[in-house]
Amino acid sequence: MSDSGRPDAGSRAEAEAVVGDQPTVLVVDFGAQYAQLIARRVREANVYSEIVPHSITAAELAQRDPAAIIFSGGPKSVRVPDAPSIDPGVYDLGVPILGICYGQQLIAQQLGGEVGGGGAGEYGRTVVHRSSDVVSSILTADLPADQTVWMSHFDAVQRPPEGFVATAASEGAPCAVIESPERKIWGVQYHPEVAHTPHGQELITRFLHDLAGLPATWTMENFIDASVEAIRAQVGDGRAICGLSGGVDSAVAAALVHKAIGPQLTCVFVDTGLMRKNEGDQVVETFRRHQGMELIHVRAADRFFERLAGVTEPEDKRKAIGELFIRVFEDARGGVEDARFLVQGTLYPDVIESGTAHAATIKSHHNVGGLPEDLDFELVEPLRLLFKDEVRAVGHELGLPDEIVWRQPFPGPGLGVRIIGEVTPEMVALLQEADAIVREELRIAGLEREIWQAFAVLPDIRTVGVMGDERTYGHPVIIRAVTSEDAMTADWARIPYDVLESMASRIINEVPGVNRVAYDITSKPPGTIEWE
Structure with a gap:
């Protein structure tokens, strides 16, 4: 890693090696709170997905070679001057496109349709009726003719673009579903990605498998096999170190890397005394005895309580815990000074929040307590493509006990920030x-x-x-x-x-x-x- 904290390209290269020739769906984010949820729903249909910003160009999209594209919703109106948009060249790529809410309206506007105010708008559960006087819907063919969906819009498509047909309507959206099979573009005004749309996952699955023709090959079993190969290629005969926090992310990352390189991995578990009841012993039992990993167990509760004496401000507590964790971790790695690789439990939401799919800096909120950026390691981030539910599935496949796999999220400073006042x-x-x-x-x-x-x-x-x-x-x-x-x-x-x-x-x-x-x-x- 460089002095700036930027890792080498290893993590991204490893991620690309794991994806391989998997068909990829790109979810274009127009500022929707549900963009991550759309990507997760695609993966639940066993198709790999990633999120990209709406500023991406058609050429850049083409370079990514997507098998399908989904436009997310967004908080703005497509009719205001500074509304998020997309390079119109995207529509000429011949890639199947599904627009959701704002995404549907943008498709209609950019391709010559009409978008206008929908009266009072529609918010919450709404009934959508499939039209009976038009060509049969391809997108919703297997769904009920009248179905309850989740709406959240003021504007609505009033007239579809030339070559499109409106195949469903609601009281406030005359073009609740628009379709152009010839251009391989579809749009829905409602949100199929949320649980409040009962048949939403069926619609997404229909688009992916039947209309875009994508195979259901994104499984955690396939992911594990590809990851093991990628980790072995990255680490070679080197040694790696992993800071275990007791949380599911670092636990699964450690188990996956151990499957790949075995005794070349050493885990360091710093027991701060601030974990939940019996969790420290459980971590040691799981990884040292059942998983057969080399584990350095550092009992440091006394040092942490001494450091926290008299500290009451939340941010001061966080800094005190994080800084001491660094010192304890550095002391503990004395026996593995030849380790060149640091295993991190970075997840895909961490990558998204960093602002770019290529960023992988070690963040202070990470599950190892906030490691310093000047530690001279190359990162191994085997989970950086996954959402939390996928991480749990990988942990289950790797044989980790349910007590670890289904452990609820836990803050890095532990109970130190659930005690208001002095710890x-x-x-x-x-x-x-x-x-x-x-x-x-x-x-x-x-x-x-x-x-x-x-x-x-x-x-x-x-x-x-x-x-x-x-x-x-x-x-x-x-x-x-x-x-x-x-x-x-x-x-x-x-x-x-x-x-x-x-x-x-x-x-x-x-x-x-x-x-x-x-x-x-x-x-x-x-x-x-x-x-x-």
Whole structure:
């Protein structure tokens, strides 16, 4: 890696080697909150996809040789002067195109159709009716003639371009579906990628397999085979080091690289004392004993608690934990100084958020706690093409236990940012017990995999209570649980009252010093998932 923190081209070359000759669908992002979701839905149909900016030119698209293109939705109107657009030459590439919401309107506008205000617009669940007086729809042929979909638009296509036919309509969208099989271009006003459109995945699958003719070859089994070859080609006979955090990303990355190069990989697990209950022991048990990896286990809880003494500001805590992690990691790698490669659990959303598909800098929020950019390593990022659900599937294929594969996202600073105020061993022990009860009750209720994240928060306040006919002045615990597709937005989870009651009752009765439990019903936005 260079002094600037930029890696060599190894990571991207490795990614391209993994994709190989897989047909690729490019999702053009027009600023939609659902662009990542569209890409994920394509992959759920076993077709590889990537997201590209709308500024990409037709020549650049052609160079990428896409098997199909999908235009995402977007927050703007196609009728305003600064509206996002696409190089019109894209339509002449002969590549099958599907436009969604804004993407459909842009197709219509650029190809000579008419887009206008749709009255009051349509937002939420809407019924779309397939037209009976036109040529049969190819795109929606196997779907119900009347179906409920999810709309979110004010403008709508009023007249399709020449050569297109409108094959479905809703009350506010006279051209809810437009089609031109001759040009291999289709468009829908609604959002097939969201769960609120019951037949949406069927439509996407129809476009990919039947209309674009793409095979269902993107599987995690194929991905693992290709990745193993790519990792071996990149590392050769060199040695690699991986910083294990206990989270699913670094765990799966380590397991995949170990499958490729075996004893050439050494993992370093820095136990900060800020993990969830029993997780440190579980990490060691999984990787050292069951996976047979060389693992350096550093017990550093005392050092972290000493460093955090008196620190209360959230950002100060994060910096203190990250900086000390770096020092401990550097000390621990003394036995593997000849390692030239650093394994990172970078995921595809990390790559997207970096602003370019070619960026792979080590970020402070990464799962190893924030490694410095001047560590002289070449990166090995075997998961940089994958979304979180795909990572879990790879972990399952590699034989990692469910306790690792289905572990919920966990912040790099650990419980240090779920304790509001000073972090002490006593506060961590209290929070670990409360948090374990929250997760256990969800598991008992069969809700663990339906919820993106669920955890306990310990605020730096005291509250009056009555326990055993005596007045108490104890700690409140706040339960936070959210549902989400990708953590960019999140909704508070509607946990059944009886489950919440069990959580609260157990926490108050089993965790000394706690006399009150509250439930956070804030969505993101306006709040965040974590409290700090």
